[in-house]
Amino acid sequence: MQTSPTQTSAVAHLARSPLAGVFIALAVIFTLSALISPYFLTPYNLSVIARGLAFVGLITIAQSMLMVLGELDLSLGVIGGLCGVISGILMVRLGFEPYSAMLLAILLGGCLGLLNGLLVTVLRLHSLVLTIGTAGIFGGANLVLTRGVAITGIPRDVHYLGRGDVLGVPVPFLIMLAALAFATFVMLKTPFGRYMYAIGNNQAGARMLGIKVDKIRLLVFGVAGAIAGLAGVLMVARLGTAQPSIGETWVLAPIAASVIGGVATTGGIGSPIGAIFGAGIIAIIENIIVLFGVSPYWQGIVSGAIVVLAISFDAISRRYLRRDA
Amino acid sequence: MKKFSMLLACAAAFALPVVASAQDAAGTTKKESYRFVVVPKVVHPWFDKVNEGAQAAAAAIKAQTGSSVEVVYSAPQSADVVQQNQIIDSALATQPDGLALDLLDPSGNRASLEEAQNQNVPLVIFDSIPPEGMAIPYIGSDFCEQAKIAARRLVEVLGGEGEVAIMQGVPTAPNHSIRAECHRQVFAEHKGIKVVAEGIDNDSIETAQQQAAAIMQANPNLKGWVASDAAGPIGIGQAIVEAGKQGKVTLVGLDNLPEMLDMIRDGVADSSSASQPELQGYWSVMLLWAQATGAKVPGYLDTGNAFLTKENVGG
Structure with a gap:
């Protein structure tokens, strides 16, 4: 069968895109889920997936930015939880205006991210190891402040940010998309973003080129912390309470999502869009496991197998598309 | 017209009991x-x-x-x-x-x-x-009552005197924290009973075992244990056996997991207060x-x- 030049060029363009494999894997999982489960494509179920994706998605965006730099921050989920709790304390116990409280909590997230960045850059510590420690400190602070008990009575004004929707699209998902657009623009369309990739590829080389490596790393840690704080306060708005357990499950999934989405743990490769595609795959897997009624004891095997299949499919389809192009 | 109204009234009169019986038919809807x-x-x-x-x-x-x-x-x-x-x-x-x-x-x-x-x-x-x-x-x-049954039993076995410890489960889980609090309330009613330590096992048998072992090391005069979650007493029981304190330290457990039942049968635990x-x-x-x-x-x-x-x- 002959292909037209336009078709060839489209395939070549797709093949050149580093997102091709993960996008096709996402599309295949989405299509199979829709074919197998009659409930999958209902507007309600799609909004459930989108809402769930929003929170982990925000952490995934933050983590993927750091991974492009060659860094990892294992405290992002805990920062989200602590910021959520702080926003609750400010609103309920100290009587702050709700939106100001949320903003302050997000700023705190930025400061905690900066603290991580400062320790990494000034003391030349490995970010992975350092943030295991700071995650313990931030998580401990959360327990000291709450004594393990959720802060209830979050004003209803802010619930909309977590529970509301615009034309059926959950508000947190829209906020996540805005954060994704911001991160993608900065990373792919600005000199700052190009410096990030340069640092991730070769930190010493980037220094020699005159790039202010530590300043950029510091700033990205800060922004990642603020995005984690945003995820935390949005979750408070979603739950209507500030739960001390917020963020506990936001540690490994964002890293896995980023890797599935083509972000290299060694730095310099990938983008937040790919990471969000990876997070989308995980979110759909979590959803269909419930839709299909998979036994909880089989869930690990099933979700793990799907992830392995998705990564394999990504690799195979990339090879196939390159050859075809 | 009059005849029609009469018919309508009669129909309504006959319909009333039917409607009434339909209202009474709660619980009769059936699905395949x-x-x-x-x-x-x-x-x-x-x-x-x-x-x-x-x-x-x-x-x-x-x-x-x-x-x-x-x-x-x-x-x-x-x-x-x-x-x-x-x-x-x-x-x-x-x-x-x-x-x-x-x-x-x-x-x-x-x-x-x-x-x-x-x-x-x-x-x-x-x-x-x-x-x-x-x-x-x-x-x-009643979580509180469940805990009080266990704590009262321990007080009874110890004759109202001795050092005891409480294993908390997950501090953020309301049922676990209620049980821990109710254990404390019972022990506070008995002057001879002194709570010398509290551990947190986060509903993990392994953590409970480690915590219990450390607490018994630090408190050699400890005479008894109660727990606030199902995993706790199993870990405590393992620690008692490993420390060679079976028969010297009394464990009143919680719930009815198979390991808990085995420990009662083997004499590692005295008893258990179990939700069902x-x-x-x-x-x-x-x-x-x-x-x-x-x-x-x-x-x-x-x-x-x-x-x-x-x-x-x-x-």
Whole structure:
């Protein structure tokens, strides 16, 4: 069968895109889920997936930015939880205006991210190891402040940010998309973003080129912390309470999502869009496991197998598309 | 016209008893099949027993009515309210005939419960209480009373004197913290009893074992233990055996996991104050089914606590 030049060029363009494999894997999982489960494509179920994706998605965006730099921050989920709790304390116990409280909590997230960045850059510590420690400190602070008990009575004004929707699209998902657009623009369309990739590829080389490596790393840690704080306060708005357990499950999934989405743990490769595609795959897997009624004891095997299949499919389809192009 | 009005009046008179009987017919709606979803707090052996009870109820309904009943057991991999809400929301997308839930945090689960009510999905809550202001039938036992039964037994065995320790479960889990507090209340009533240490096991047998071992090292005069979760006493029992303190340190356990029963049989533990998860699962499904048939159900159903000793746990 002959292909037209336009078709060839489209395939070549797709093949050149580093997102091709993960996008096709996402599309295949989405299509199979829709074919197998009659409930999958209902507007309600799609909004459930989108809402769930929003929170982990925000952490995934933050983590993927750091991974492009060659860094990892294992405290992002805990920062989200602590910021959520702080926003609750400010609103309920100290009587702050709700939106100001949320903003302050997000700023705190930025400061905690900066603290991580400062320790990494000034003391030349490995970010992975350092943030295991700071995650313990931030998580401990959360327990000291709450004594393990959720802060209830979050004003209803802010619930909309977590529970509301615009034309059926959950508000947190829209906020996540805005954060994704911001991160993608900065990373792919600005000199700052190009410096990030340069640092991730070769930190010493980037220094020699005159790039202010530590300043950029510091700033990205800060922004990642603020995005984690945003995820935390949005979750408070979603739950209507500030739960001390917020963020506990936001540690490994964002890293896995980023890797599935083509972000290299060694730095310099990938983008937040790919990471969000990876997070989308995980979110759909979590959803269909419930839709299909998979036994909880089989869930690990099933979700793990799907992830392995998705990564394999990504690799195979990339090879196939390159050859075809 | 008069004749027509008379006919209409007669028809209305005849219709009245029919309407009245229809109103009385609560619980008579029948379906060929039902699908109920059970969402516990987390993957845990205690909840496996809840599931066993739920499946038994499904079999009983099928045997008695001929309707097929499927119980889908969907447990979060970690005790995280966010993950639990995600499972509840996804389960709602399958339009089940009912949802039985053990809430991790009533206030944190509220949004998902409101969504279920908006979709007219019958709900039952077990092992926990509904969020404030929400009328949802719930099933469970008195956590405080369960703990007090255990603490009083320990006081009795120790003759009202001695150093004791309390193992807390997950500090953020309301049922665990209630039990720990009720243990303290009982011990505070007895001047001869001194609480010398409290551990936190986070519902992990391994952590409980490590904590108990360390506490017994630090308190050589310790005479007795109580726990606030199902994993705690199993870890404590292991630590007692490893420290060679069997017969010197009394353990009054909690719940009825197989390891707990073995420890009572082997004399490692004196006894256990057990909630009855099988009954909670069984009656959760029964109440969901009753609601699905249009029957009214009680607002609260107490499945009680059982006190297990060597005499009644069987071989």
